[in-house]
Amino acid sequence: MDHHQTFATASSQVTKSHKACKDLQRIQQRRKRTLRIGVLVLLCLVCFTRAWLDRDHDWHDAIEAVGIIAIALCILGRGWCALYIGGRKKTALVTRGPYSISRNPLYVFSFMGAFGAGAQTGSLVIAGLFCLGCWLVFRMVVEHEEAMLADRFGSAFHDYCQAVPRFGPKLMMWRDENDLVIKPGLFLTTIRDACWFLVAVPVFEGIKLLQDQAWLVPLIWLP
Numbered sequence: 001m002d003h004h005q006t007f008a009t010a011s012s013q014v015t016k017s018h019k020a021c022k023d024l025q026r027i028q029q030r031r032k033r034t035l036r037i038g039v040l041v042l043l044c045l046v047c048f049t050r051a052w053l054d055r056d057h058d059w060h061d062a063i064e065a066v067g068i069i070a071i072a073l074c075i076l077g078r079g080w081c082a083l084y085i086g087g088r089k090k091t092a093l094v095t096r097g098p099y100s101i102s103r104n105p106l107y108v109f110s111f112m113g114a115f116g117a118g119a120q121t122g123s124l125v126i127a128g129l130f131c132l133g134c135w136l137v138f139r140m141v142v143e144h145e146e147a148m149l150a151d152r153f154g155s156a157f158h159d160y161c162q163a164v165p166r167f168g169p170k171l172m173m174w175r176d177e178n179d180l181v182i183k184p185g186l187f188l189t190t191i192r193d194a195c196w197f198l199v200a201v202p203v204f205e206g207i208k209l210l211q212d213q214a215w216l217v218p219l220i221w222l223p
Contacts, residue, residue, distance in 0.1 A: 080096050
């Protein structure tokens with residue numbers, strides 16, 4: 001291969017990499033817009049629904065407590081994933097740690113956070129709807145991301161898909177790294193973003209108080 005061919009190949013790879021990065025950014029921006037719309041829709045749902053169980057009922061408190069645990073797991077789990085992915089999503093195929101048992105562990109922990117946020121209403125149905133809404137949004141994003149990764153990493157990504165489930169987890173596939181290069185900024189950003197699920201606690205308590213004072217009138221009562 002002469003110098004011209006080498007330069008052309010390298011140039012083509014750079015162009016392809018740049019296009020992949022732009023595609024990923026566009027996908028992430030679309031995800032954020034969809035999430036904002038979804039949050040507004042679910043917030044409206046919460047304003048006009050209420051849990052069957054009274055706020056003073058033990059089971060109501062238990063559901064909220066389970067939700068807090070789910071949010072805590074979400075925050076810790078997403079931080080754990082960030083230690084491995086560390087900004088390498090665009091440049092490398094990460095297949096170790098949490099990514100050895102699930103292709104999208106960050107999103108799996110987000111499902112937990114969404115369930116936990118919905119559980120702050122005291123309703124398991126609303127918690128389930130929050131989790132389902134989050135799954136629907138991320139499922140569309142994952143399809144676009146996987147198409148990009150397949151184009152970028154070819155057979156390596158195909159083999160990875162065959163071995164590891166999209167969400168999972170498949171615990172028997174666990175593999176770990178001997179060493180990790182950690183980017184503290186990205187780790188802290190991931191933790192900060194996950195902490196937004198905690199906002200559900202004061203927001204939904206406020207909605208319950210408004211309903212108690214008849215400022216908001218529940219139209220639907222859910223278990």
